[in-house]
Amino acid sequence: MSQPLYATYQFEGSKGPSGISILLSDERFDLPAADWLRELHAATDQWSQQESDRFVRSDLGTGPGASCHRARIADYLFAGGGVNSGRLGRHLDMLQVQGQVHRFALRPGGRVDGLDLVGREDRLARLEVLLTNDSCHLRAPRRYGKTSLLRQLEKTLTAAGKIAIFVDVSGGESSPLFWVTLAQAAMDVPAARGPLLTLEELATWPPPEASAPDKGAAAEALEERIASNPASFGNRLLETLGQAAAVLLLDEFSVFLREAHQSQPEEARRLAEILARARTGSTPVRQVLAGSTGLTSFMKFRGLTESFADLVPLDLPPLSLSLARMLVEELLYGEELVPSPAVINAILETVGEPIPYFLHAVVNAVAEESPARALLEDPGLVARAYAERVLGPLGNGLFSDFRLRERPYPRELLPAAARLLREFSRTGAGLEIGVLRDFFASETLGISSLEGASLETLLACLQEDYDVAEENGLWRLRSKVLRDRWALREPWLTRGH
């Protein structure tokens, strides 16, 4: 029945008076509240001193301050009871700039958007600028957040009054299917629909609110109609979109190109040329082609470079360590868990290269392994959660995208792919190209039907699909989580046949 007390810090934010009120009691901690208050004072002092004219007024009351974000002391404590001044400062920054504290959502495997999409702000801004005069090849391996970034770009461009069409082209392994997929997506964008209805093939296309079977039937009919001359339809479709100043955001383009080229190389080449002409014509259709770094190598080895030479490459790197630390903290506190610095460090070490997808996955494993509202003091918990819920059978779903047998590689190349990945999983340091060449040769010895497939082509695919990267002359599987799971040699994941 003891009276709740709130420490309140108020200041003038960019959107008016703002502040935070922190409830100073939590049954999980048995520490003098005055110690917390001193540390909270110190943290807010430190924050206010970052800008000379900033002034933070403190208060202590039996209720929260007016117009203040409400928090609990556990939101700003480490498990040992010390104040997490970095997090408090970060939240004060959010209040200062956005007028609210953003709560990050834990999404192991899901797409993130809005303020959850961290560390990509500069790339988003760069893309916006770049698209005024150019088109772009957005490069990053699987699960780095390309889709999330494209979706965010779609929102940003739409909000700016532009026509942005997001299309996942991974399923359209043929040229007609590619155009149908693109037309289908474009017809669902209200601003693009009007101009496209002038095309004879799309004149009777069902409205966006039509049922799925109706839309499916229209897509099938379109595929049939353009089957004899898909290029003609593609050209007119792009020309119309160019006149409307539309921007195409083509997700999974590298997967599409590889699959399309494998089944019908000439048709894929022609399609690439049509897309290239549309980018450089008098009314250009700006395009963002999302795919791996390996796409560049693929284009090179398949002689497609010319069709993509105009694309400005833009890489999506792993997160910086400071951003990764921030994300780990926010996700854990968001689950009402109170971590120690040792637990946060253990998560970062477990994830290794801070790839957002695996970072969410490991934090989720820790959250599931912990009792509700737990104080996470023991870094051993991270190892247990990782072994049980990421490397163990409970984590199978996290790796389903990486099953080797589901990769569309030529059958003859699968043993070589399996061997290379196995060797990569043995060492985080990386392997020289000569060593890889020997492994490749031993796995492809005596196979006559390789049809020109080389180690380079395979590496291009592995870059795309497994985050294999070349750094300082050494090739490595960059993700520690992927290396760890691969090292278990589970047939369902690592065998190609």
Next chain:
Amino acid sequence: MSPRKTTTRSFLSHEDILRERLPVEIEEPERFDRWFEPLRRKVTIAVLNLHREVTAVLEDERKLLGAEEGSVRRAWQMSGADAVSLLKSAESVRSKLARSLKESEKSKPWAGRLSLDQVERKLLEFPDLGRFRIECDFSSDVQRVRRVLLGRHKRLLLNRFAVRNFKDYASDLALRHPARGHRALQFSVLTPADGSEIQVEVQLMTLLQQVWDQRNHPLYEWSRDGGLLPMPLTLRDVALAETLHLVDEQADRHWREFLALRRRKIPK
């Protein structure tokens, strides 16, 4: 600037007084706020420490009371003096400082600007930089809490913290100003906080008096600062305040009668 006659200066507004007497660097309200903030933070520490100590003791006492009465009731609760904040606002501090400077000029002629140290010393003399209330169900609860916290001599709180300025506005006739404020016991407690000693004011009153004060406080402030209230309004307001006091007394009697009745009816 030359000293003016006291008679003329008594008409100066609070802001005028502060503009003349405060050091230049803190004469503006916003600059004063910034300068005052470190001291304000010490006050938060002091008031929190004291609040926690008092809370712990009163929690035990509540259990004892429950056992004695054979009832479960809240009996008392703690709150900020203005319902939320446990600190005097910077604006209030400035206003009180102006009143204090004005008052001191009656006995001592105007002596130029104060130094920052002098201002800080003056503020530390304030009995209520931090303050909280203990609002009780009945008048007898007020007395019980007083005994638990201060004992008989009213010099130390919880036998540790020095008590200053004990005032019984509830029953000390010399202190009763019928047109002003609630009936409360109040005192300040010298509370150590990070190298300073801060006075934290504790007010004990019944819930009814607390409600009365919430409603009546603007009238109190108005008349405290020299504002005039029409006589009929003053008379009716006094009558209301005194009636509430009687209600408190009577309710206390009823409660004790009820407890006695229940004790007789419930076989041990």
